[in-house]
Amino acid sequence: MNIKIYNSFSRKKEEVIPIEEGKIKLYTCGPTVYNFAHIGNLRTYIFEDVLKKSMEYIGLKVKHVMNITDVGHLESDSDTGEDKMALGASREKKTVWEIARFYEDEFLKDCQLLNITKPTVICRATEHIGDMINFIKKLEERGFTYIANGNVYFSIEKYPEYSKLANLSMEELEAGGRVEVDPFKKNPLDFVLWFTNSKFSNQIMQWESPWGTGFPGWHIECSAMSMKYLGERIDIHCGGIDHIPVHHTNEIAQSECATGHKWVNYWMHGEFLVMDNGKMSKSSGDFLTISKLIEKGYDPLDYRFFNLQSRYRKQLVFSFESLIDSQKSLKKLKSKIKNIIKNKKIEETIGERKIEKYQTSFAAHISDDLNTANALTVLSEVIKSDELNNAEKMYLIEDFDKVLSLNLTTIEEVDSNVDMDEEYIELLILERNRARMEKNWARADEIRKILLERNVELFDSKEGTTWKPKL
Ligand code: AMP
Numbered sequence: 070m071n072i073k074i075y076n077s078f079s080r081k082k083e084e085v086i087p088i089e090e091g092k093i094k095l096y097t098c099g100p101t102v103y104n105f106a107h108i109g110n111l112r113t114y115i116f117e118d119v120l121k122k123s124m125e126y127i128g129l130k131v132k133h134v135m136n137i138t139d140v141g142h143l144e145s146d147s148d149t150g151e152d153k154m155a156l157g158a159s160r161e162k163k164t165v166w167e168i169a170r171f172y173e174d175e176f177l178k179d180c181q182l183l184n185i186t187k188p189t190v191i192c193r194a195t196e197h198i199g200d201m202i203n204f205i206k207k208l209e210e211r212g213f214t215y216i217a218n219g220n221v222y223f224s225i226e227k228y229p230e231y232s233k234l235a236n237l238s239m240e241e242l243e244a245g246g247r248v249e250v251d252p253f254k255k256n257p258l259d260f261v262l263w264f265t266n267s268k269f270s271n272q273i274m275q276w277e278s279p280w281g282t283g284f285p286g287w288h289i290e291c292s293a294m295s296m297k298y299l300g301e302r303i304d305i306h307c308g309g310i311d312h313i314p315v316h317h318t319n320e321i322a323q324s325e326c327a328t329g330h331k332w333v334n335y336w337m338h339g340e341f342l343v344m345d346n347g348k349m350s351k352s353s354g355d356f357l358t359i360s361k362l363i364e365k366g367y368d369p370l371d372y373r374f375f376n377l378q379s380r381y382r383k384q385l386v387f388s389f390e391s392l393i394d395s396q397k398s399l400k401k402l403k404s405k406i407k408n409i410i411k412n413k414k415i416e417e418t419i420g421e422r423k424i425e426k427y428q429t430s431f432a433a434h435i436s437d438d439l440n441t442a443n444a445l446t447v448l449s450e451v452i453k454s455d456e457l458n459n460a461e462k463m464y465l466i467e468d469f470d471k472v473l474s475l476n477l478t479t480i481e482e483v484d485s486n487v488d489m490d491e492e493y494i495e496l497l498i499l500e501r502n503r504a505r506m507e508k509n510w511a512r513a514d515e516i517r518k519i520l521l522e523r524n525v526e527l528f529d530s531k532e533g534t535t536w537k538p539k540l
């Protein structure tokens with residue numbers, strides 16, 4: 070079976086034909102480590118994790134490379150705005166290096182909590198400055214650069230394909246991406262490859278280069294590191310949808326001009342997570358993180374499940390009401406699985422034919438441009454099925470969880486100490502809500518106590534009450 074994905078470049082669903090049979094070279098743009106990742110950023114990493122695991126499920130071997138942007142780059146996608154790393158350093162009174170390492174660790178912890186598997190190679194921009202310099206030299210030799218005001222620019226003039234990924238006219242691209250006008254650019258869409266003349270006098274991260282002491286522009290790191298670890302041609306490149314008009318457009322231009330040939334066969338972009346109450350903004354500091362969800366009583370995997378219930382190419386509106394729904398559905402799923410585990414008998418055997426039918430159906434859905442929502446319905450069918458015995462069900466649940474990564478079968482450890490039926494817990498929570506509305510605090514406290522005695526812990530927030538097994 071081959072996987073079909075929507076290629077943002079051709080704007081068509083296409084079957085993925087690997088460059089090398091059975092193997093996939095995957096590059097995903099990583100985080101800029103100047104602050105915590107918000108749950109929107111993490112939506113993109115969940116989508117990429119599902120992509121990788123889906124390809125592995127159908128038997129492909131994936132080499133996955135992801136960068137860590139730990140070089141200060143500018144706040145907007147164009148060459149304008151504040152330096153993000155310096156912004157983080159001054160906010161927290163730390164050095165840019167401390168900021169970078171701290172937030173890289175935090176990001177990797179979030180990924181672990183979401184069961185996002187580590188890429189084969191994680192590469193830091195600051196450790197690949199030499200590769201970037203060599204890449205810029207190549208572009209220079211081929212005549213794609215010019216120097217102005219001390220900075221090395223990429224000139225888009227000799228690359229007529231420039232606007233192909235975004236499918237916009239040059240005027241639209243110009244209007245979309247740029248705020249400040251840079252008088253040194255020959256074309257407003259040109260971009261900086263190497264800065265020696267930073268507009269920030271206190272730039273700490275600086276390196277020697279043939280053009281003078283300075284630091285790289287943002288886009289160059291992905292091209293240089295991708296080629297170092299994956300070679301000049303790769304199968305799939307991913308990122309969030311916002312990267313299409315500037316970052317990925319620039320990555321393609323510089324990569325194809327440096328090599329003289331096509332770079333990426335399939336481009337995939339994840340749509341945004343949006344908040345029901347407006348935009349999440351890192352600069353205002355008002356954004357949701359995984360640790361905030363944990364504080365409110367959610368398991369990070371409730372959020373992963375929430376994502377899997379929708380399509381990666383559709384905008385997803387976040388609300389606590391929907392997250393609570395996902396939390397409840399996941400709990401229900403797990404409690405059904407718990408019963409399967411309890412009732413499984415040693416003498417039950419696995420019928421290859423029977424399980425194959427469900428595996429094929431699961432694989433068909435994930436191979437259909439990662440239709441995780443439909444794949445989850447196959448999981449429900451397995452759980453409900455009359456034709457499968459408990460051993461077959463467990464085999465399939467474990468098998469599907471290689472992609473879903475919801476810890477579906479570690480159920481017993483998680484809530485074995487909860488000594489109450491879930492529906493009854495929900496009823497008591499409803500009764501407690503009523504008591505609180507009527508200001509009957511004694512009853513509300515009593516219910517909390519009853520639940521706690523059964524190892525059920527309640528978490529109240531303005532969005533509602535959630536519960537978790539007391540560990
Ligand atoms: P950054 O660390 O800002 O480079 O972003 C990391 C990744 O998150 C990039 O692939 C972005 O495209 C993606 N991203 C940013 N905001 C959102 C959002 N609200 N929803 C989904 N992905 C996002």
Ligand code: ZN
Binds near residue numbers: 097098099291316320
């Ligand atoms: Zn990138």
